Amino acid sequence: MLLHAGLQDSRMWAQQVPVLARRHHVICLDLPGHGQSTGYDTTQAMQQVLLRVLDELxxxxxxxxxxxxxGACALDFxxxxxxxxxxxALVSTSVSGLExxxxxxxxxxxxxxxTQLVRADTAAAAEEFTRAWFDGPARRPNQVNARARRLLYQTTxxxxRAHRLSGWPRLxxxxxxxxxxxxxxPVLVMVGQQDLPFILACGQYLQQTVADQTGLVIANAGHMVNLEAPALFNRSLLAFLRP
Known part of the structure; x- marks a missing residue:
């Protein structure tokens, strides 16, 4: 089961699903308040939503x-x-309780x-999101993969515009x-070297605390590791999933 990042949708796994599907049955869904999901039931935590999906299937x-x-939803579940x-597999995942x-x-x-959303400037808000969660703190937009960046920006x-942050998954x-x-x-902890410091700190905490874990830092990648380094991401994930 693949769970996408915030303000994205299941399409962000386009470079993973065909590769994974050669060896595995793949479940790929849109989280509440994202993609093609409908309804705004905010009473259920994501662990309950995922349990219902698995039971239905x-x-x-x-x-x-x-x-x-x-990743936060997966960890809760x-x-x-x-x-x-x-x-x-926890990729670029924050850990509640480490605030x-x-x-x-x-x-x-x-x-x-x-601030940009309050001004009703969703284009500027999406750009701020992309700068933080794709470029990262140390890179400029012209230093990252333009195609992957554009995909993230457009999806954001x-x-x-479609969901207005309504029905956001409740942890x-x-x-x-x-x-x-x-x-x-077994837990795979994967982070991009160019991610924000807090995400790197959370990854380090997981590596130090979880007994059966494999840690992997992807050089020259930020928060959205699977978009920036799909080939390495796929190889690493397939190796982890191997029986």
């Missing part, structure tokens, strides 16, 4: 792959329903985005950080 156990927001998860490690750069990201803009009220040590399934 009659899938007893799944390997979860989540990036960014999708694995902690709540460990018997339903065979493996867990004391937030750095100044990361703290500035969402205020800049919401479409999501902002668990219980912080994940104190619980991750009890994970017993």
């Amino acid at each position: 009659q899938v007893k156990q799944v390997a979860l792959v989540g990036i960014s927001l999708g 694995a902690l709540a329903h460990p018997e339903r998860v065979s493996k867990l 004391d490690r937030l750095d100044a750069q990361t703290k500035q990201v969402w205020p800049r985005i919401t 803009l479409t999501t902002m 668990s009220s219980q912080p994940a950080a104190p619980q991750v040590a009890k994970l017993t399934v």
Whole structure:
């Protein structure tokens, strides 16, 4: 099951699904408030939503792959329903409960985005999002893959205009950080070297705390690792998923 990043949709996995489908059954969905999802039921946490999806599909156990927001959703589900998860890949994932490690750069990201949204300038808000969550703090737009950047920007803009941040997936009220040590399934922790400091700190925490984990840092990639380094991402993920 592939869980996309915030303000993106299942199409961000276009370079992964055909490769994974050669060896695996792949479930790829749009999270609430994203893509083609409809309705705005904010009463259910994502762990409940994912459980319902798996039950409806009659899938007893799944390997979860989540990036960014999708990674946080995957982590919540694995902690709540460990018997339903065979493996867990957390890509560019923040960990709730580590807010004391937030750095100044990361703290500035969402205020800049919401300032533009308050002004009803979704194009500027989407650009702010892209600068933070694709370029990263140390790169300029002309230093990254233009095609992948444009895809992320356009998807972000479409999501902002279609959903207006309504029905955003609700995470668990219980912080994940104190619980991750009890994970017993194999965990892949993947981050891009050019990501924001807080995401790198969360990745480091997971590598230090989870017993059965494989850590991987992708050089010359930011937050959206699968878009920037698809070939390396696919090889690494396939190797992790191998029985």
